[in-house]
Amino acid sequence: MAVYTDISDEELDALLADYDVGEALAFKGIAEGVENSNFLLETTKGRFILTLYERRVKADELPYFLNLMTWLADRGFPSARPVADREGRVLKTVREKPAAMVEFLTGLSVRRPTVAHCREAGGGLARFHLAGDGYPGRRANDLGQPSWAPMFDRLGAAAEDLKPGLAATIAGDLAMLAKAWPGGLPSGTIHADLFPDNVFFREGRFAAAIDFYFACDDAYAYDLAVMLNAWCFEADGSFNLTAARALLAGYQEHRPLSAAEREALPVLAHGAAMRFFLTRLNDWFSTPTGALVRPKDPLEYERKLAVHRAGLDLLADA
Amino acid sequence: MAVYTDISDEELDALLADYDVGEALAFKGIAEGVENSNFLLETTKGRFILTLYERRVKADELPYFLNLMTWLADRGFPSARPVADREGRVLKTVREKPAAMVEFLTGLSVRRPTVAHCREAGGGLARFHLAGDGYPGRRANDLGQPSWAPMFDRLGAAAEDLKPGLAATIAGDLAMLAKAWPGGLPSGTIHADLFPDNVFFREGRFAAAIDFYFACDDAYAYDLAVMLNAWCFEADGSFNLTAARALLAGYQEHRPLSAAEREALPVLAHGAAMRFFLTRLNDWFSTPTGALVRPKDPLEYERKLAVHRAGLDLLADA
Numbered sequence: 001m002a003v004y005t006d007i008s009d010e011e012l013d014a015l016l017a018d019y020d021v022g023e024a025l026a027f028k029g030i031a032e033g034v035e036n037s038n039f040l041l042e043t044t045k046g047r048f049i050l051t052l053y054e055r056r057v058k059a060d061e062l063p064y065f066l067n068l069m070t071w072l073a074d075r076g077f078p079s080a081r082p083v084a085d086r087e088g089r090v091l092k093t094v095r096e097k098p099a100a101m102v103e104f105l106t107g108l109s110v111r112r113p114t115v116a117h118c119r120e121a122g123g124g125l126a127r128f129h130l131a132g133d134g135y136p137g138r139r140a141n142d143l144g145q146p147s148w149a150p151m152f153d154r155l156g157a158a159a160e161d162l163k164p165g166l167a168a169t170i171a172g173d174l175a176m177l178a179k180a181w182p183g184g185l186p187s188g189t190i191h192a193d194l195f196p197d198n199v200f201f202r203e204g205r206f207a208a209a210i211d212f213y214f215a216c217d218d219a220y221a222y223d224l225a226v227m228l229n230a231w232c233f234e235a236d237g238s239f240n241l242t243a244a245r246a247l248l249a250g251y252q253e254h255r256p257l258s259a260a261e262r263e264a265l266p267v268l269a270h271g272a273a274m275r276f277f278l279t280r281l282n283d284w285f286s287t288p289t290g291a292l293v294r295p296k297d298p299l300e301y302e303r304k305l306a307v308h309r310a311g312l313d314l315l316a317d318a
Numbered sequence: 319m320a321v322y323t324d325i326s327d328e329e330l331d332a333l334l335a336d337y338d339v340g341e342a343l344a345f346k347g348i349a350e351g352v353e354n355s356n357f358l359l360e361t362t363k364g365r366f367i368l369t370l371y372e373r374r375v376k377a378d379e380l381p382y383f384l385n386l387m388t389w390l391a392d393r394g395f396p397s398a399r400p401v402a403d404r405e406g407r408v409l410k411t412v413r414e415k416p417a418a419m420v421e422f423l424t425g426l427s428v429r430r431p432t433v434a435h436c437r438e439a440g441g442g443l444a445r446f447h448l449a450g451d452g453y454p455g456r457r458a459n460d461l462g463q464p465s466w467a468p469m470f471d472r473l474g475a476a477a478e479d480l481k482p483g484l485a486a487t488i489a490g491d492l493a494m495l496a497k498a499w500p501g502g503l504p505s506g507t508i509h510a511d512l513f514p515d516n517v518f519f520r521e522g523r524f525a526a527a528i529d530f531y532f533a534c535d536d537a538y539a540y541d542l543a544v545m546l547n548a549w550c551f552e553a554d555g556s557f558n559l560t561a562a563r564a565l566l567a568g569y570q571e572h573r574p575l576s577a578a579e580r581e582a583l584p585v586l587a588h589g590a591a592m593r594f595f596l597t598r599l600n601d602w603f604s605t606p607t608g609a610l611v612r613p614k615d616p617l618e619y620e621r622k623l624a625v626h627r628a629g630l631d632l633l634a635d636a
Binding site for chain 2: 009012023024026061104106107110111209312
């Protein structure tokens, strides 16, 4: 949540000269996303978000993400549509950084989703999966199950530092996940990061999904598992089964789950918690003190792992 | 340029319930101003900026600033109009901080003003002075000439640290300014901080002034002197007399200066440079390393002081 790069009026003018979007009326750095610099641009022809990609997002992967946003918008899914310049390019360079302009979407994210929000967001994910069907872009999930054990090889000491004894527990989880990880589930393009801050609502209805920079190919049900962790835990760490059932019901209104997918949900949710635990653990110990962006607490996901370890078998009935 | 305080959807809903501004459609933290948290709010009825006052601005002075904005807007000056809640209050509390909502203004600030921008901005300042005439609010300029010597009493070592020998030079400036400071010039409500980032342009024309939190009672010509320093120096530290003449000409299209005002401009500009040098020097040495906001370099104003020391008598002809 920070503007890293400042853009001068001359740089903005030079950029806008490439587009057919009218004259600038307002331009403000906005606090959206944690990895990139985002600016709200209002012109005589509309409103746009200009993003400068600062890090983590690899420049050669940007066409995959931007083309996906266009693909989804073309199919009626509410994702921000990238704007092409006069030569048809959506990927530009500003201050020697990759940059793209997308249409502005209205809507507000919620910090503490209600059961009704969970139902709506579940429906939004299913619509994402259905609209993404046939998207020709391919991107392997580089934070998927096969990556976790190698990632943890470097993080054992960090886990012990966080909580004595944790390294062995995580190693046990990883062995179980490697063994129990389901194959052959229906797969396609997933969002892989549909946390509450990446979903906009309007009047209580799902209005848009944003921040596609973890999208990749994986099992659809794994995307749901990411959401079960991100949307259905209370602040005190308890799992809200009512919210989870609402999320799944909302999803299944658009795309019913197979028996194999429903059965796989507890282990997928355990694995999804592992993925966020590991990346947060890594960020926690690699972010310099005093950095602009405060890393997220890995203990939140350590607690979720403990819940999954105890079993969420009730989910299979949802 | 930072969002200090985050506002949750629940807090926003609670705040909006007090107003008759419709339902929220979008809400984003924006990077505007360095002292406060600012949010762009779009509702079904319009667009607004919500400001949470974080520091420096004293809560008991906020009615002076907000009433001034209303006063100016009522008189056709393009300042953001504060929005009153259903009970007529413009000053609210959010997260135990003073807060206010104002109407959104379009326009873009320029980083490197051209001569044409200087003329427009000068005209904008004169319009501010004319529209502010009769404003009943009173606020002494607590960063005016009488404050400089006491402020410097604490900063002598900092000045030496910045540049050996500087403390004696500044002490000499302060003695000269105390002696030569003009009294009896036409006075009223001044902006006192009309830097390029506080002025919006649309299609090259002055479109709005923002950030009124240094406004106070002082000589109108002192406000022009602040702008001469802020708008008419090149990046290499040289003074652009053409830009300065354009600024003064733009001003005088609306409010001609008296002979006494014109004559006083060089010493007023020297003093205005002193005011920003001293506060930047203070901030430079009192801001903790790693703070979110990087203090502005006091050396920029030390160089401007040197230019004024050598004399800007040509200004009196403008």
